[in-house]
Amino acid sequence: xxxxxxxxxxxxxxxxxxxxxxxxxxxxxxxxxxxxxxxxxxxxxxxxxxxxxxxxxxxxxxxxxxxxxxxxxxxxxxxxxxxxxxxxxxxxxxxxxxxxxxxxxxxxxxxxxxxxxxxxxxxxxxxxxxxxxxxxxxxxxxxxxxxxxxxxxxxxxxxxxxxxxxxxxxxxxxxxxxxxxxxxxxxxxxxxxxxxxxxxxxxxxxxxxxxxxxxxxxxxxxxxxxxxxxxxxxxxxxxxxxxxxxxxxxxxxxxxxxxxxxxxxxxxxxxxxxxxxxxxxxxxxxxxxxxxxxxxxxxxxxxxxxxxxxxxxxxxxxxxxxxxxxxxxxxxxxxxxxxxxxxxxxxxxxxxxxxxxxxxxxxxxxxxxxxxxxxxxxxxxxxxxxxxxxxxxxxxxxxxxxxxxxxxxxxxxxxxxxxxxxxxxxxxxxxxxxxxxxxxxxxxxxxxxxxxxxxxxxxxxxxxxxxxxxxxxxxxxxxxxxxxxxxxxxxxxxxxxxxxxxxxxxxxxxxxxxxxxxxxxxxxxxxxxxxxxxxxxxxxxxxxxxxxxxxxxxxxxxxxxxxxxxxxxxxxxxxxxxxxxxxxxxxxxxxxxxxxxxxxxxxxxxxxxxxxxx
Amino acid sequence: xxxxxxxxxxxxxxxxxxxxxxxxxxxxxxxxxxxxxxxxxxxxxxxxxxxxxxxxxxxxxxxxxxxxxxxxxxxxxxxxxxxxxxxxxxxxxxxxxxxxxxxxxxxxxxxxxxxxxxxxxxxxxxxx
Numbered sequence: 201x202x203x204x205x206x207x208x209x210x211x212x213x214x215x216x217x218x219x220x221x222x223x224x225x226x227x228x229x230x231x232x233x234x235x236x237x238x239x240x241x242x243x244x245x246x247x248x249x250x251x252x253x254x255x256x257x258x259x260x261x262x263x264x265x266x267x268x269x270x271x272x273x274x275x276x277x278x279x280x281x282x283x284x285x286x287x288x289x290x291x292x293x294x295x296x297x298x299x300x301x302x303x304x305x306x307x308x309x310x311x312x313x314x315x316x317x318x319x320x321x322x323x324x325x326x327x328x329x330x331x332x333x334x335x336x337x338x339x340x341x342x343x344x345x346x347x348x349x350x351x352x353x354x355x356x357x358x359x360x361x362x363x364x365x366x367x368x369x370x371x372x373x374x375x376x377x378x379x380x381x382x383x384x385x386x387x388x389x390x391x392x393x394x395x396x397x398x399x400x401x402x403x404x405x406x407x408x409x410x411x412x413x414x415x416x417x418x419x420x421x422x423x424x425x426x427x428x429x430x431x432x433x434x435x436x437x438x439x440x441x442x443x444x445x446x447x448x449x450x451x452x453x454x455x456x457x458x459x460x461x462x463x464x465x466x467x468x469x470x471x472x473x474x475x476x477x478x479x480x481x482x483x484x485x486x487x488x489x490x491x492x493x494x495x496x497x498x499x500x501x502x503x504x505x506x507x508x509x510x511x512x513x514x515x516x517x518x519x520x521x522x523x524x525x526x527x528x529x530x531x532x533x534x535x536x537x538x539x540x541x542x543x544x545x546x547x548x549x550x551x552x553x554x555x556x557x558x559x560x561x562x563x564x565x566x567x568x569x570x571x572x573x574x575x576x577x578x579x580x581x582x583x584x585x586x587x588x589x590x591x592x593x594x595x596x597x598x599x600x601x602x603x604x605x606x607x608x609x610x611x612x613x614x615x616x617x618x619x620x621x622x623x624x625x626x627x628x629x630x631x632x633x634x635x636x637x638x639x640x641x642x643x644x645x646x647x648x649x650x651x652x653x654x655x656x657x658x659x660x661x662x663x664x665x666x667x668x669x670x671x672x673x674x675x676x677x678x679x680x681x682x683x684x685x686x687x688x689x690x691x692x693x694x695x696x697x698x699x700x701x702x703x704x705x706x707x708x709x710x711x712x713x714x715x716x717x718x719x720x721x722x723x724x725x726x727x728x729x730x731x732x733x734x735x736x737x738x739x740x741x742x743x744x745x746x747x748x749x750x751x752x753x754x755x756x757x758x759x760x761x762x763x764x765x766x767x768x769x770x771x772x773x774x775x776x777x778x779x780x781x782x783x784x785x786x787x788x789x790x791x792x793x794x795x796x797x798x799x800x801x802x803x804x805x806x807x808x809x810x811x812x813x814x
Numbered sequence: 815x816x817x818x819x820x821x822x823x824x825x826x827x828x829x830x831x832x833x834x835x836x837x838x839x840x841x842x843x844x845x846x847x848x849x850x851x852x853x854x855x856x857x858x859x860x861x862x863x864x865x866x867x868x869x870x871x872x873x874x875x876x877x878x879x880x881x882x883x884x885x886x887x888x889x890x891x892x893x894x895x896x897x898x899x900x901x902x903x904x905x906x907x908x909x910x911x912x913x914x915x916x917x918x919x920x921x922x923x924x925x926x927x928x929x930x931x932x933x934x935x936x937x938x939x940x941x942x
Binding site: 762 | 845917930
């Protein structure tokens with residue numbers, strides 16, 4: 201029983217989640233997934249775009265600016281130092297005296313030594329125009345320059361240029377180091393006494409480069425106007441041209457651009473032959489007519505975007521899961537009442553089914569019982585043989601409304617004739633049938649050879665008898681039962697005597713129909729007095745005349761367009777139309793005609809119609 | 815006195831007894847399985863109503879009954895008898911019986927009822 205219930209529930213669940221539900225869920229889920237993915241994609245795009253924007257407009261520039269300012273600062277300081285040396289009156293005096301005065305000489309020598317030591321310069325020097333002596337830090341005379349020596353060319357060209365300050369950059373292959381020399385002219389600009397200055401290695405700046413290095417594949421170069429690389433975080437690049445690392449178009453842009461005019465630097469991007477995007481920043485170094493080039497693959501600069509990508513994907517996934525979960529909970533809540541309604545209706549259906557079955561069983565039982573009652577009732581009705589022996593020709597249309605009924609007919613043969621009784625007891629169905637049974641016994645009891653030819657008397661006796669039987673014992677319960685009846689006594693000399701209690705008689709002869717009215721009182725009813733006298737009517741007939749008697753069921757049957765009773769007139773017309781036919785055929789005509797008139801309406805009352813030739 | 819209203823069915827007539835208008839109407843076919851059961855509350859109401867009537871009121875009773883089976887017909891007779899008794903006691907009662915011209919049985923039926931009564935009983939063609 202229990203498992204049965206469970207399987208049933210599962211079945212119901214299956215019913216609830218049918219094709220359309222799945223379609224709705226699928227559709228909703230798809231919409232949610234698309235919406236969330238779209239949202240994620242859009243936010244990723246926006247983040248990526250703003251990151252690139254920031255990178256281009258701020259980050260890259262900021263990096264380049266901080267490096268250039270560092271170099272600038274370094275060079276500017278070296279410039280100042282060189283200037284101070286060049287304007288020193290003691291040094292000027294010493295050089296004017298061809299460095300002979302030892303006393304004066306102590307000061308310049310100490311000075312350059314101090315500067316190199318204390319201010320973190322690699323070199324510090326004084327070169328005399330007059331003696332061509334090269335004094336280095338430590339106060340040592342390390343060389344006497346010669347115009348023939350190409351290594352010393354810088355001195356002579358600087359002297360010739362008469363620029364108060366000149367910067368030379370020198371890449372030393374052996375030491376893999378770049379040195380910057382700041383050369384300042386000593387004395388008056390027109391007639392310089394020599395050159396003094398400092399030299400510094402850019403090694404520490406190169407270290408800075410490394411600290412600014414963004415990714416594994418980014419490059420930072422310090423170049424001059426011709427694109428020569430002096431400094432790179434990758435020492436391999438130093439001394440080479442940027443042509444080796446950048447496409448010509450980019451190099452042209454960098455080199456040909458008048459860098460000094462745009463102090464803010466320039467940022468642009470390009471795609472290499474593999475389709476990878478690179479961002480390039482060029483930043484001029486004011487103090488030295490150089491340029492800082494910072495090149496970096498886009499993929500690296502926005503590598504954090506990959507993190508965003510992952511985060512967005514994870515967030516989207518979590519949101520989808522959450523929404524689906526909430527959606528599931530909500531749909532479950534929504535579908536719950538529906539589910540319960542379905543369960544309830546199924547339960548009700550089952551109950552109705554059970555009740556229907558119960559009712560059907562009971563109905564079958566009752567029907568069986570009534571069917572059996574019908575056999576009993578029919579056994580009290582005259583047999584076909586009996587009727588055939590009495591009438592020349594006849595038909596009986598006996599149609600109880602409910603299997604059994606209150607209509608009955610009765611015949612009895614006597615020496616001189618026979619008697620026909622047609623009765624219609626109040627009610628129909630089982631109560632009617634019960635009445636007929638008691639009437640039957642009353643009839644058997646009161647009709648005899650003596651009174652057979654006096655139907656009115658029989659009716660009177662029936663009335664009295666029935667009233668005694670039905671009413672004496674139960675006065676006041678309101679029941680007023682009885683019957684309508686017609687009694688016909690047919691004698692052998694083509695005469696019959698008719699008496700009717702509300703059941704009239706029709707006689708059809710060759711010309712017309714004669715209607716014999718019945719007495720208006722029924723039998724056994726309260727308003728029919730005990731001694732009410734019914735009326736005998738004597739009728740003579742010809743052999744071919746047909747008599748019809750019927751209970752009110754036939755003429756009272758409703759139908760037709762107006763849903764009115766069939767009526768006596770229709771019956772008269774039908775009898776007239778029927779005269780040519782045998783009684784056997786007439787029976788089916790009467791039956792069919794009424795059925796057509798009813799047109800599906802239910803039968804209202806028991807129907808009996810008897811036609812006979814006596 | 816409360817108004818008595820019973821909705822009509824296929825086999826029972828509509829009952830509309832309105833004491834405020836002194837108008838009692840019965841309209842519809844009458845062939846219930848148990849006519850007495852149907853009419854009993856109506857009898858009860860009519861008894862109370864008649865007892866209640868004060869002064870010279872004209873009570874109009876309308877019947878529009880195309881079909882009455884025999885047991886219902888007994889009940890209608892009982893009902894008419896109650897009105898007849900009230901009439902005999904001096905109450906002003908008039909009965910109007912409406913029929914359809916084509917419906918001969920209701921005319922016959924009404925005529926039969928009328929025979930036993932002395933109160934004003936009008937047979938009226940409902941088509942007119």
